[in-house]
Amino acid sequence: MTARPALPDLATPGGLFDRLRTAARPSWDRYIRHDFVRGMGDGTLPAASFRHYLVQDYLFLIHFARAYALAAFKADDLADMRAAASSMSALLDLEMGLHIKYCSGWGIDExxxxxMPEAQATLAYTRYVLERGVAGDLLDLHVALAPCIVGYAEIAAHLMADPATVLDGNPYADWIAMYADPEYRKVAAAQVALLDRLGVKRGADARFADLTRCFDAASRLEAGFWDMGMGLLP
Structure with a gap:
């Protein structure tokens, strides 16, 4: 299959997200190019692995909404409070419903x-994000959230451009299309812009080493989420 046109990179050159991704490149690449991801691209991922991931992703989204409630608490101006509240509402009122509908197509009801109990990878990742938000400030929290939000858009973009990706007859083609969709890419681009803006406002240069450790850890935990799905880990 010939390669499709590559989608543009969402990162602003020299922005905080771009610099964090570069600094954490080995962990980031393991996450976005994981065997789970490749299996979705060529359609060889075992269905049981994908179903396990879908269930745990549902449980993950609940804590993701809690993280945005925490972001509203941590914000120090109305604009950031409204942005956090809007994201939480979108997760609870829209994305959760879409996820439930998508899962029903795989024979999984709410x-x-x-x-289902939370897998160890789900516990580790969600509690890490919430801990960074509780112990740190709004910037720490959004650095921990960014690999999930932006990473899925980058994964889908890579898969769409990869000649090895099969879309016709691929049971995971809808998942790839969902995160390559322009509407989702707008969400990811907004997260990049928010991170860059918060970095300027909250002194990211002086804190870059600590922020990199956070971004790297979240990227490794994302890869661990794929490991969990691939290995059907409890």
Missing amino acids: AAMQA
Whole structure:
């Protein structure tokens, strides 16, 4: 299959997200080019692995909404409070519903997802994000959130441009299209812009080493989420 046109990079050259991604490149690349991701691209990922991931992603989204509630608390101006509240509302009122509908196509209903225990990878990742928000400030929290939000857009962009990606007859083609969609890319671009703006406002240059450790850890935890799905880990 021939390569499709590459989608533009969402990072602003020299911006905080761009610099964090560069500094954490080995962990970032393991995350966005994980075997789980490659398996979605060529359609070879075992269905059981994807279903396990979908259930845990539902549980993850609940804590993601809590993280945005924390972001509203941590914000020190109305604009950032409104942005956090809007993101939390979108997660609870829109994205959760879309996720439930998507999972139903894989034979998983909401009651079954609610009844499942959180996998260790889910516990580790979600509690890390919340801990960074509680212990740190709004910038720390958004650095911990960024690999998920922006990473999924970058993963989809890579898959769309990869000649090895199969879309016709691929059971994961809808997932790839969802995160390559312009509407989702707007969400990811807004997160990049927010991170860059908060970096200027909250002294990211002086804190860059600590912020890099946070971004790197979140990227490794994202890769661990793929490991969990791939290995059906509890």
